[in-house]
Amino acid sequence: MLITLLALQAAAQAPAPAPKAPSEIIAAAPAADWIDIAPDDLLVMQLAPGASGKERRVVIQLMPPPFSQSWIANIRTLAKAHWWDGTSINRVQDNYVVQWGDATEKKSLPTGLASTSEKEYQLPAPSETIEARRKGLEAQFQGSVSTKDKAELEKLAKRLWRLRDPYALSVEHFRGWPTAMNQADMWPVHCYGMIGVGRGLSPDAGSGAELYTVIGHAPRHLDRNIAVVGRVVEGIEHLSSLPRGTGALGFYEDPKQRVPIVSIRLASELPEGERPRMQYLSTETASFAAYADARANRKDAFFNIPAGGADICNVPVPIRRKL
C-alpha cells in the first residue's frame, strides 16, 4: 500500500513544470474562474471606531445552499430588522473565537424566525464528491486504479492528502467552501475566519442571533456540533486583534470592554455605492486545483521540502475585491 502511494506521488512529480507560488496561480486565474458574491449573501458589520479613531468594517459571506439555510434565513431576517445595531462583541478567547450578540440576553427577537434543528449540521454528501473519494480510496488502498491514463493517475495522486484528515474520512472543497465527509454525509468545517452559531445545550441549535468567528487554530471538534453559516471575507483583523477577555471562556469582565456594534446590514440593503463587491475563486476550476496542489507542495524559492499534503484549513479559498 505504502509503496503504491509513494509510486503515485513520484509519478505526480515527474513532469515538473516551473514551480509557481500559490499567489502567482491565483493572480493568473482567468476572470471567468472568479464568482461574484451576491449582495444578499454579504453582511457588513460596522464596529465603533477603535482608540485610533479608524473605521472598523468587517465583511461576511453567508453560505450558499445546501448548507445551514434555516439559520441563514434567520440571519437575513435579523439584519433586515437591524437587530444587531447597538449590540456588542462580548467574548474574545485567544486561539479560539470572537463572539457577538446581545450581552443582556434580554433583547427580544424579531418575529418570523425559522426554527432550527441540529439535524441540519450535516447533509447527504453529493454523489460527485463521494465518487471523487471512491477513486482516491481505490488508488490508495487497493494499489490499483481503474484507469491506465497517466494524467488521471497524477491527478489522483495529488488528491490523496484529502483522504488523510484526522477528523473525517475525507475532505473536499465544494462550491467554494471547505467540507468534510464520512461514509454518506458531509458538513462544513470550522477553519480560521469561519462563522458559527452560538447555542445552548442540545437540542437547542441556536437562532443565528448569537454568532462567533474562529480566530485561532481550526476547532474542528465543533464540526457537526454547531451550525457553520459563513466566513469573514474582509476585515478579520478588526476581530482577531481585539484584546482578549479575562473572564471564563474569554468573556469581557467589564461591560466597558465590550466593542459596540454600530450596525450589521445585508449588502443588498445598502446604497449601491456602499456595497462591498467581492469575488471568490471557484473551487471547481483548474485554477483552484493548481492552487490547492501548490499549497500542498510549496516549491517557491523559500521552500526546501514540499509537504506533500495540506490540512484543508490551510488551503483557504481565495477571495478578492471585484476588480
Place this chain on the structure above:
Amino acid sequence: MLITLLALQAAAQAPAPAPKAPSEIIAAAPAADWIDIAPDDLLVMQLAPGASGKERRVVIQLMPPPFSQSWIANIRTLAKAHWWDGTSINRVQDNYVVQWGDATEKKSLPTGLASTSEKEYQLPAPSETIEARRKGLEAQFQGSVSTKDKAELEKLAKRLWRLRDPYALSVEHFRGWPTAMNQADMWPVHCYGMIGVGRGLSPDAGSGAELYTVIGHAPRHLDRNIAVVGRVVEGIEHLSSLPRGTGALGFYEDPKQRVPIVSIRLASELPEGERPRMQYLSTETASFAAYADARANRKDAFFNIPAGGADICNVPVPIRRKL
C-alpha cells in the same frame, strides 16, 4: 480495511466510563505527571507597556534535546548578551506569525554563536515512536493485530487518528512536544504558539536572532523548512492581539508602530523571586493519553458528536504555573 477500522473504534467505545472533559482530566492528573521546566529552558520577554500602561510579559519554553539544539544554544548566548534589549516586534501578519528582532538588520551579533544547518530541521525518529506507528499501521491496514488482548486493541484504536495526518505518515507527542514523522525521520511541528527561527534563502538556516511565533492556523508547510525552537507558555495574548502590520507580509510600515522589546532573559539569569515557575504535563503518562483521547472524542455536555480524531495541533500540551 474500513470495516476493521470501524470495528476497532466500536470496541474502543464499548466500556464507556462517565465522560470527562479534557480540563477535568488535566485537573485530576497526579503531581508526579507534571514536569518542572528548568529555568535555563525558559525565556522571559518583557515588552514596553501597552497603551493602557499594563505590563506585557511573554514566557517562552525552549525545546529539549534532541531538537534544534544549535539554534537554542545561540538563543541562550543572545539572551545572556542582552542582545534583544532595545530591539522590537516588527511584523504581525494575521493568521500567521508575529516576528521580532533587529529591525535595522545592522546590529552585530555576539561572538561565539554556533553555525547552524538546515540538516537539523529533521532528526532520526526514535525507535519507540516508529514502533508505536508500526503497531497502529498493522491494526489499520492489515486488519489484524499481533495481540488478542482487548485492552491493547482499544489502546491502538484510540491512536489511529495519529496515522491520518495530511502532512506526514504519522504524528506523536514526544517528550512534551508535538512531532511528525515520515519513514525514518521526525521533526517538530508548527502549531499555534510555537517559536521558529527566521532565515534567508537556503542554505541559510538562521542564527536564532530573528524569531517568530505562530498566531493563527498551524502553518505546517513550514515544517522541515525552518527550525522550530520553542513555544510560548504564558502571555501569548500580548503578541496575538497586536495590531496587524499593513506592509507586505504584515511588517509595520511606520517604525513607530513597532513594539519595543525591553529585555529578553533566561529565567536562570533572573533573581530567584522573578523567575516564572512553570510545568508541563508529561506526554508519556496515562493522564496525557486520557487527555488526548478526550480531546479527540469530546463527550462533555456541549457535544453531540465526538470527532473520533484530532489534529495534533488541536491537542496542545497542558502547561501550568507550578502550584
